[in-house]
Amino acid sequence: MSIIPRPSYLVWHDDAWRAFSRKALIRALLAPQPPRETDLCIEHLRHKLIEYVEAASHVPETLLIPDVWLQSVTCDLGEPLPEALLGIAAQTHAGLALSYSELEQQLAYWQDSDNLLHVSVLANTYYLEIIELGFRSVISFRLARLSILQSRHKKLANSLRFHPYSESYVSQQHWQRQQRSYLYSIASFALLASLLGSVIWQGIPSAPEPFIWPWPAPQTSMINTGFSYLQTLPPTLRLERVEFHSHQVQLAVTGPEKALTLWLNHWPKNLPALEVVLNDEVMP
Numbered sequence: 001m002s003i004i005p006r007p008s009y010l011v012w013h014d015d016a017w018r019a020f021s022r023k024a025l026i027r028a029l030l031a032p033q034p035p036r037e038t039d040l041c042i043e044h045l046r047h048k049l050i051e052y053v054e055a056a057s058h059v060p061e062t063l064l065i066p067d068v069w070l071q072s073v074t075c076d077l078g079e080p081l082p083e084a085l086l087g088i089a090a091q092t093h094a095g096l097a098l099s100y101s102e103l104e105q106q107l108a109y110w111q112d113s114d115n116l117l118h119v120s121v122l123a124n125t126y127y128l129e130i131i132e133l134g135f136r137s138v139i140s141f142r143l144a145r146l147s148i149l150q151s152r153h154k155k156l157a158n159s160l161r162f163h164p165y166s167e168s169y170v171s172q173q174h175w176q177r178q179q180r181s182y183l184y185s186i187a188s189f190a191l192l193a194s195l196l197g198s199v200i201w202q203g204i205p206s207a208p209e210p211f212i213w214p215w216p217a218p219q220t221s222m223i224n225t226g227f228s229y230l231q232t233l234p235p236t237l238r239l240e241r242v243e244f245h246s247h248q249v250q251l252a253v254t255g256p257e258k259a260l261t262l263w264l265n266h267w268p269k270n271l272p273a274l275e276v277v278l279n280d281e282v283m284p
Helices: 020-030 042-055 084-096 126-130 141-150 167-187 189-203 220-228 255-265
Strands: 009-012 017-021 062-064 071-077 105-111 116-123 136-139 238-244 248-254 271-279
Touching: 017 042, 017 071, 017 220, 017 248, 017 255, 020 255, 042 126, 062 141, 071 084, 084 105, 084 220, 105 126, 105 136, 105 141, 116 126, 116 136, 126 136, 126 255, 136 141, 189 238, 255 271
Parallel strands: 009 062, 062 136, 248 271
Antiparallel strands: 009 017, 071 116, 105 116, 238 248
C-alpha cells in the first residue's frame, strides 16, 4: 500500500483555491504561463479561502497568494549582494517605494541572476488573518515562480516566505551564515591585522557619483553604493544593524575596535556621515 503525502501548498489556480503537492507546485511554477490572475478581488479571494478552510479536512502548511494582495517593487542592485545584506536592502527599497510602515508590513524578497531585487510587501492585517486560518507560512506566487525558474535545486528559498522585519533579523541571519568564518578569523587575527590595511583599501569600491540627499530613486546607485561599502567590513566585525536616514547612516557592530577604526578611516566623504555603535557603545 502506497502512502500519499498530504498536499503542502494552497494556490489560486483556475479560479479556485487548489491544494498542491511539492512536485505539482513546481510543475505549476515552471509552466509557460502562470495561473490567471485576471479580475481578481481581495474580498473574493478571502471569501473563497475561508470557504475552503471550513470545508477542508486538512489545511496545507503554505499559502501562495496572487499579487493583488501585495505591494511590490523591483530595483537594480548593480552587483549581487550577499544574503546577509539582502534583508536590509529589501527593507530600505520597500520603505522608499511603498506605503506601509515597518510595523504594518510583512516582507518577502528574491535576488535574481540579473542582480534585480524583487520585493513584495503584505499588509500585516492580511498576514495575521491568513495565519489564524491555520497556515504556517505565506508566499508570493510571483516571487516563487521567479525563484524556481532560476533555481538549480528547485527549492523555495526562506526569503520568499513573508516575515516581519526586525533589527534581530539582520543579526540572526548574518550570524548563522558567518559564524564559521568568525571562528576562523579570530584564530588567524594576528595575521589578518598585519594585512588589514591593504585589504580594506583595495576592497573598498570607488563611489560612482557625488552624494546628494535625498537618496535618488531605488533604481539608481547611491543606496547600492552604501551596501557595497558594508560588504567590505572586516570579517572580525559582526554587523548587528544598519539604518539609512536623511542625514546619516547608523551602524551597529560588534568586534575589535582596531579593525573598525581602520575601516572607518576609509568611509567615503561623498556618502552620508556614519554614526557607529561598537559593542553597544557609541563611538566618538
